[in-house]
Amino acid sequence: MSTPASDTTSLADPIRRSGLWRQLKRYPLVPLTILMLVLIIPAIFADLIAPYDPYQSHLRNRLAPPVFWGGSWEFILGTDRLGRDILSRIMHGARYALAISLVGIFLGAILGTFLGLLAGYRCGWTDIIVMRLVDISFALPSVLLALALAAVYGPSFQAVILVVVFVLWASFARQVRAETLSLRERDFVARARVVGCGHTRILFRHILPNVVNTVVVMATLQIGVVVLLEATLSFLGIGIPRPTPAWGLLVADGRQLVVSAWWISFFPGMAILFTVLSINLLGDWLRDRLDPKLRQV
Amino acid sequence: MRRFLVIRFLQALLALWVITIIVFGLSHLTGSPIDALLPDDASPEQIDNLIRHWGLDRPYHVQYLTFLGNALQGDFGESLKWRGQSALGVVLQRLPATLQLGGLAILISVVVAIPLGVMAAVRKGTTLDASANVIALLGQSLPTFWLGIILIWVFAVGLGWLPTSGYGGITYMILPAVAMAWFQIAALTRLTRSAMLEVLDAEYVKLARLKGVPEWQIVWKHALRNAAIVPLTYFGVLAGSILTGSVVIETVFAWPGTGWLAIEAIRGRDFPVVQTVVLVFAVVYLGLNFIVDALYAYVDPRIRYD
Numbered sequence: 001m002s003t004p005a006s007d008t009t010s011l012a013d014p015i016r017r018s019g020l021w022r023q024l025k026r027y028p029l030v031p032l033t034i035l036m037l038v039l040i041i042p043a044i045f046a047d048l049i050a051p052y053d054p055y056q057s058h059l060r061n062r063l064a065p066p067v068f069w070g071g072s073w074e075f076i077l078g079t080d081r082l083g084r085d086i087l088s089r090i091m092h093g094a095r096y097a098l099a100i101s102l103v104g105i106f107l108g109a110i111l112g113t114f115l116g117l118l119a120g121y122r123c124g125w126t127d128i129i130v131m132r133l134v135d136i137s138f139a140l141p142s143v144l145l146a147l148a149l150a151a152v153y154g155p156s157f158q159a160v161i162l163v164v165v166f167v168l169w170a171s172f173a174r175q176v177r178a179e180t181l182s183l184r185e186r187d188f189v190a191r192a193r194v195v196g197c198g199h200t201r202i203l204f205r206h207i208l209p210n211v212v213n214t215v216v217v218m219a220t221l222q223i224g225v226v227v228l229l230e231a232t233l234s235f236l237g238i239g240i241p242r243p244t245p246a247w248g249l250l251v252a253d254g255r256q257l258v259v260s261a262w263w264i265s266f267f268p269g270m271a272i273l274f275t276v277l278s279i280n281l282l283g284d285w286l287r288d289r290l291d292p293k294l295r296q297v
Numbered sequence: 298m299r300r301f302l303v304i305r306f307l308q309a310l311l312a313l314w315v316i317t318i319i320v321f322g323l324s325h326l327t328g329s330p331i332d333a334l335l336p337d338d339a340s341p342e343q344i345d346n347l348i349r350h351w352g353l354d355r356p357y358h359v360q361y362l363t364f365l366g367n368a369l370q371g372d373f374g375e376s377l378k379w380r381g382q383s384a385l386g387v388v389l390q391r392l393p394a395t396l397q398l399g400g401l402a403i404l405i406s407v408v409v410a411i412p413l414g415v416m417a418a419v420r421k422g423t424t425l426d427a428s429a430n431v432i433a434l435l436g437q438s439l440p441t442f443w444l445g446i447i448l449i450w451v452f453a454v455g456l457g458w459l460p461t462s463g464y465g466g467i468t469y470m471i472l473p474a475v476a477m478a479w480f481q482i483a484a485l486t487r488l489t490r491s492a493m494l495e496v497l498d499a500e501y502v503k504l505a506r507l508k509g510v511p512e513w514q515i516v517w518k519h520a521l522r523n524a525a526i527v528p529l530t531y532f533g534v535l536a537g538s539i540l541t542g543s544v545v546i547e548t549v550f551a552w553p554g555t556g557w558l559a560i561e562a563i564r565g566r567d568f569p570v571v572q573t574v575v576l577v578f579a580v581v582y583l584g585l586n587f588i589v590d591a592l593y594a595y596v597d598p599r600i601r602y603d
Contacts, residue, residue, distance in 0.1 A: 136312045141582060143541040144575045145319070151563050151571035152323045228440055232545060235442045236560055251443050255549070258450045269443030277438035 028285045031278035038274045042094035050088035051076075054245045058083035063261045078263040080253055086263060089245035090271050096246045097275065100157070101226040104164030109219050111165060112172025113211065117203055119173065120180025130173060137170040142229065150238030160239050164226050172218060179211045217286055224279035231272050247272050298594060305590045309583040316579045320572050321364050325357065350374070373573040378565035384573040388555060392577070394464065395547070395554030399539040401474040406481035406535075411521075411528065413482075414489025418497060419516055429486055436483025441542060445476040445549035462551040473550040477542040481535055485528055492527035496520045526597050529589070536585040540578050 042049065052058075058079060065071040066078040066086075077086040119130035145166055149159040183189065184207065192206050227247075233239030234248030242249060247268045254264025339347075348354055352363040367373070373384040417429035452472060453461040460469050496502065497520050505515050544556035551557070555574055562570035 132311070135308065136315050140312065140316065141537040141541050141578065143544055144316070144578055147544070147559050147563065147571055148320055148323050148575050151566075151568050224438065228438075231440055232442060235440075236545065236548060238560075238563060248440075248442075251440070251446065255446055258446055259454050262450055265443065265446050269440060269447070272440045272443065273438055276440075277434065280434060280438055 028282060031281035031285075034274050034278040035282070038271055038278070039094050039098055042091040043098040046088075046091045046095055050085075050091040052085040052088040054084065054089040054092040055243065056084065058085070063257075063264075065261070066263050066267075069263065077267045078261070080250075080261075080264045081257065086250070086267055089250055090247070090268055093245045093247045093250060093268065093271070096240055096244060097227050097230060097272075100160055100164065100230045100240075101223045104161050104226055104230075105168060105219050105222050107161065108165040108168030108222075109172050109215055112169035113176050113208075113215050115169070116173040116176025117180050117207060117211070120177040121184055121199070121203055121207065127177070130177070134170040134173050137166065142167045146233055146238050150233075155234075155238055155241040157240060160230055160233055163233065164229060167229065168222055168226070172215065175214060175218060176211050179214060180207055183207050183210055220279075220286060221283040224276040224283065227272065227275050227279070301594050302591055305587055309587050313579055313583055316576065317365060317368065318361075320575055321361050324568060324572060325353075325360060325364070347374075368576065373576070374569035376562075376567055376570050378562060378567040378570065384567075384569040385577075387570055388558065388573045388577050391553060391555045391558045394552060395543045395556060398470060398473055398477065398547070398552060398554060399543055401470055402477035402481065402539060402542070403535065405474055405478040406485055409478070410482045410485035411489050414486040414528075415493055415516065415521060415524075417486065417490045418493035421494065426490075429490065433483040433486045436479050436486075439479060441476060441480060442545045442549055444479055445473065445546055448472045448476055449550070462549075464551075464553050469552075473546045473552055476549070477539065477546045480538065480542070485531065485535075488528050488531055489524065492524035493520060496524040499523075526593070529596065530593055533586040533589045536589075537582055540582055 058064075058075075060083070061075060061079050062081060062083040064075045064079040064083070067073055067076050069078070071078055075085050075087070077090070079085055080089075115130050115133075119127040142163055146159070146163045149162060153159055189202060189206060192202050197206070230239055230246070231248035231251070234246045235252045236248075237252070239248060240246040250268035251265045251272075254261060254266075254268075257264055350367075352360050355363075371385050376382050376384045376387050379387050413429050413432070417426045420426055449461050449472065452459050459472055463469060497516075499520075502515060502520055505519050506512075510519070540556075542556075543554055544559055546552065547554045547557035548560050555577065559571060559574040562568075562574065
């Protein structure tokens with residue numbers, strides 16, 4: 001499936017341009033730029049570039065409108081009910097979005113890859129049990145687990161990470177197992193065994209390096225899913241606890257004020273939208289370029 | 298066919314069993330279930346009752362069997378927030394509203410997505426195809442809860458066409474159903490488009506063209522019938538995201554269904570109701586998936602011999 005971005009990269013360019021330009025055109029620049037501006041740069045440098053402390057109340061400037069809506073340059077995107085600067089809160093929110101995605105995807109990928117390797121390599125009962133668990137995990141809507149967890153522990157970072165891992169591990173396990181199944185029949189595995197490699201060594205030194213590419217591509221594709229999931233849980237009050245400026249919580253803050261102060265909900269939602277959109281565009285591009293196998297996933 | 302259905306049914310039961318273990322584990326193994334199942338100001342008498350009712354003074358496996366036995370009889374304890382009502386009663390009372398809204402959302406997504414996907418495949422590479430692609434991409438990237446708020450802002454507050462939120466007739470259902478359907482439209486359009494592209498390339502479509510069958514008949518009759526199997530398999534997933542969506546959308550639009558109930562129950566620390574919602578959702582979800590599997594096997598005989 002092609003997207004507008006990948007279409008422009010595949011079109012033959014009739015006018016010859018300089019080498020550097022052609023190099024650049026091979027990458028989906030628009031989504032990459034959006035992603036850097038909305039998610040990655042704010043997440044890393046929030047302390048340096050955010051104009052205010054995200055928790056600081058400017059009580060004289062409560063509900064100040066954004067600059068193009070009759071506000072001042074003091075608060076570019078306006079302020080919320082407590083006079084906190086929306087722009088600063090969105091920038092700091094990027095941190096939580098990025099951190100939860102990285103940790104959750106990392107743990108989910110490791111768990112899924114490990115179980116997938118094991119299932120594909122050992123076959124037999126290990127395979128049956130792991131694949132049954134995969135089926136069950138696909139059969140459970142993630143929100144059920146999130147609800148149950150939130151009811152017992154209240155909103156917490158750990159609960160969000162747990163839900164993310166629970167949602168992700170199965171697709172990694174299924175993909176890695178499928179590849180391991182075909183890899184284990186290959187000649188280089190048989191040769192490794194002949195020279196006396198143990199099973200652990202074969203799994204981690206010979207088979208694992210061959211599936212790492214797929215795992216990395218899959219992990220990248222999941223960032224959008226996780227950002228959306230985390231924002232949804234936080235919005236519902238079963239994700240990241242208040243008063244953290246997570247994007248979902250920022251949207252929830254402005255829910256009741258949409259008539260008088262639309263900007264409180266609007267801008268954090270745009271941040272989520274642009275992040276997920278650019279990751280989906282990148283994902284399409286990656287899928288087309290790197291790994292045709294994943295088109296089925 | 299029967300063997301296939303029996304296996305699928307057992308698998309669904311297995312999944313349900315795992316859910317009961319998760320729910321039981323969350324409420325009983327972590328800390329004291331008394332904290333989870335009773336309000337903070339419970340009287341000693343209430344605590345005694347609860348311990349006897351759920352067998353909390355016995356070993357864990359006995360406790361689990363008691364829990365399972367009670368659950369099978371539809372006994373999930375009493376609601377803490379809605380005093381004097383059983384948790385199951387509270388949940389079942391709200392279920393019709395959720396099914397109503399979810400049904401409308403599914404209807405909207407099918408009515409929009411299937412024609413859109415078919416047209417995008419037929420007119421591949423045109424503006425129509427590109428716009429279908431943009432709609433699909435936007436749908437998968439928009440946070441549902443935010444879309445709901447924006448719809449309220451534009452159509453209810455700004456234009457004043459529809460009510461902002463609450464329970465009522467069709468006018469109250471339009472905005473939440475559209476917000477819920479948006480994501481499904483995106484996924485279904487993409488699926489339909491790629492399935493149609495594959496089918497339109499098949500030999501029998503070319504043969505039909507050679508025979509001079511009118512093009513609209515080829516597309517909507519010959520091709521779509523065969524392509525429809527792929528979107529059909531997606532309905533299981535669709536049911537799941539409608540349930541997830543109901544929690545989000547009902548909260549945004551104050552629609553008094555099961556999803557909103559779950560959020561209210563969590564805010565009121567009403568664990569019996571939360572656990573009932575989880576189990577009822579699981580039963581609905583697994584049941585729908587079973588029906589889809591059965592339909593799928595009926596439509597496509599190849600599946601039965603998997």
